[in-house]
Amino acid sequence: MTDREPGISFSDVTTEELRQKRGAKWGSADSDILASWVADMDFQVASEIKKVLSVSLSRDDLGYADQKNARQLAELFAVRYDLRHGLKIDPDLVLLTSDVVQAMAVCIYAFTEKGDKVVFFTPTYPPFFNVVMDLSRQVVAFDLVKGAGGYSIDFDRFEKTVAAERPKVLLLCNPHNPTGKVFTEDELAFLAEISLKYSIKVISDEIHCDLVFEGHKHIPIATVNKDLEKNTVTLSSASKTFNIAGLHCAQAAFGSKDLLDAFRNFPSILLGEVNSLGIEAAIAAYAEGASWLDAVMQILDTNRHMVEEWALQFPEAGFVTPEGTYLAWIDLRFLHFGTDLAEAVKDRAKLLLSDGRAFGKSGAGHVRVNFATSKTILEEILERLRVFITDNCDKTQDT
Numbered sequence: 259m260t261d262r263e264p265g266i267s268f269s270d271v272t273t274e275e276l277r278q279k280r281g282a283k284w285g286s287a288d289s290d291i292l293a294s295w296v297a298d299m300d301f302q303v304a305s306e307i308k309k310v311l312s313v314s315l316s317r318d319d320l321g322y323a324d325q326k327n328a329r330q331l332a333e334l335f336a337v338r339y340d341l342r343h344g345l346k347i348d349p350d351l352v353l354l355t356s357d358v359v360q361a362m363a364v365c366i367y368a369f370t371e372k373g374d375k376v377v378f379f380t381p382t383y384p385p386f387f388n389v390v391m392d393l394s395r396q397v398v399a400f401d402l403v404k405g406a407g408g409y410s411i412d413f414d415r416f417e418k419t420v421a422a423e424r425p426k427v428l429l430l431c432n433p434h435n436p437t438g439k440v441f442t443e444d445e446l447a448f449l450a451e452i453s454l455k456y457s458i459k460v461i462s463d464e465i466h467c468d469l470v471f472e473g474h475k476h477i478p479i480a481t482v483n484k485d486l487e488k489n490t491v492t493l494s495s496a497s498k499t500f501n502i503a504g505l506h507c508a509q510a511a512f513g514s515k516d517l518l519d520a521f522r523n524f525p526s527i528l529l530g531e532v533n534s535l536g537i538e539a540a541i542a543a544y545a546e547g548a549s550w551l552d553a554v555m556q557i558l559d560t561n562r563h564m565v566e567e568w569a570l571q572f573p574e575a576g577f578v579t580p581e582g583t584y585l586a587w588i589d590l591r592f593l594h595f596g597t598d599l600a601e602a603v604k605d606r607a608k609l610l611l612s613d614g615r616a617f618g619k620s621g622a623g624h625v626r627v628n629f630a631t632s633k634t635i636l637e638e639i640l641e642r643l644r645v646f647i648t649d650n651c652d653k654t655q656d657t
């Protein structure tokens with residue numbers, strides 16, 4: 259791929275270039291398929307990140323990470339999170355892990371016993387189910403309500419569910435994958451109150467924290483209530499924001515020493531080490547990536563409005579414009595398609611989208627589109643999906 263300047267030509271990326279990549283997103287797509295599934299962006303990585311990676315390579319500097327680099331990242335992460343999102347993090351209470359999902363799994367393992375319950379909002383990022391079930395804990399899946407104003411929480415029903423099920427952990431995804439919802443201060447204050455009332459620890463996956471559009475604000479749940487903060491682990495990473503997920507380096511910020519000590523019940527040897535290149539890349543991203551991110555956010559904003567306009571032709575879908583993330587959650591229940599919706603989209607429209615069913619029962623009949631791509635590719639993705647919907651709408655009406 260040619261080296262382009264950020265902000266100028268992100269939208270020039272072509273499918274020919276993308277198909278040369280060996281990553282999961284395009285690597286698993288046949289030559290006639292457009293890949294719009296896994297949450298990687300099609301944009302080039304920030305030149306500041308490429309530079310530090312090239313320096314490491316030019317020095318053959320691929321050995322174990324130096325602890326002082328890990329500390330530098332923890333400090334930078336803490337300063338930046340405070341500046342951007344208003345959460346004061348103690349760098350002594352930050353752990354680096356290979357990825358956010360790993361941190362989530364270890365927190366659940368450390369904070370709960372087998373058979374304990376973990377509550378989260380559905381539809382949800384699919385590994386939420388895995389981390390709970392693979393550890394022999396129980397899922398309490400609580401559906402968000404879709405309404406004219408977007409996705410919301412039925413407060414009464416949520417409290418009743420919590421009172422009946424008594425989960426030990428709330429696994430929050432904010433901003434929310436797949437709906438793109440950014441939880442409001444009132445919602446977070448409510449969740450904090452319920453968590454304190456029922457002695458629930460909070461694991462807040464805020465990996466999409468920087469990908470929030472104008473008019474909305476990412477609020478870390480740990481900021482809404484001082485007492486709750488002590489029982490909250492805030493998870494984040496440069497991986498989504500800066501498109502470097504393969505470098506595996508996430509940050510877990512514990513709200514109190516007691517909570518970190520509880521986490522350390524888990525034998526740390528099982529955690530493994532963090533990728534040394536991931537640390538270098540995250541430092542460059544956090545320290546120098548702001549203008550790249552601003553440029554990307556402009557493109558993502560344009561793209562989300564493209565999807566929004568496209569969706570106007572299908573009012574039955576009741577499209578909810580994402581407030582954050584680069585994911586569009588498309589409700590195709592009006593097609594009354596069977597269980598193989600995403601498979602059919604792939605076979606007939608040559609589009610690889612995420613299958614809504616993986617996001618929980620309420621995801622059936624939905625697909626998730628990744629709109630972090632060039633205008634040309636996004637237009638083609640939406641056109642293929644339009645044709646698929648139109649063909650299958652007609653069929654539904656015929657029968």
Ligand SMILES: Cc1ncc(COP(=O)(O)O)c(C=O)c1O
Nearest residue numbers: 297357358359383435465495508
């Ligand atoms: C909400 C959410 N959490 C976590 C992850 C994965 O993060 P990691 O690769 O650090 O485990 C993703 C990836 O798309 C995500 O959307």
